Amino acid sequence: MLLAVLFFNLEGNILVERFHGVPAEERLHWRTFLVKLGSDNLKGAKNEELFVASHKSVYIVYSVLGDVCIYVVGKDEYDELALAEVIFVITSCVKDVCGKPPTERLFLDKYGKICLCLDEIVWKGILENTDKDRIRRLIRLKPPADI
Structure with a gap:
């Protein structure tokens, strides 16, 4: 299951977060852990350079894109390779x-469209779409068959 997709700015402030199957009382722990992880490792990182971590049988893949840090957290079948595919589609x-x-x-100006993209990529903790063209059609809120 994909447990979380989070976007932070370079100062560690949350821009977007999506948790799936993570109890509310654990979310603060994850936010704090990911900010600490990113602050230690993402200084001087190149755009779209992938970093991998593991914590309590959970896998984390994260990267920098412009002024935004992206974190994808998964467990079970969503190992490092699957999460790398997810983060590639998201970026x-x-x-x-x-x-x-x-x-x-x-990023904040395009917040609505980015959230629509995230909804099309990940649905209830499951990777739904990876095809960029299909995602682009779906976020226009038209049925895919009409295009």
Whole structure:
């Protein structure tokens, strides 16, 4: 299951978070842990360079895209390789929506479309769509067959 997809700015403030199957009392722990993990490892990282971590039988893949840090957390069948595919789809959709690697301002300007993309990529903790063209059609809120 995909437990979480989180976007932080470079200072560690949450821009978007999606938790699936994580109790509310554990979410603060995850936020704090991921900010600490990113602050230790993402300094000087290149755009879309992937980093991998493991914590309590849970896998974490994270990266920087422009001024935004992206974290994907999964367990069981969502190991490092599966999470790398998920983060690749997410980063490519964010770049598509923003037109380039986003600044924090541009990310927040495109917040609605980015959330629609996330909803099409991950549904209730399961990877739903990986095809960028299909995701692009679905976020226009038209049935895919009409296009």
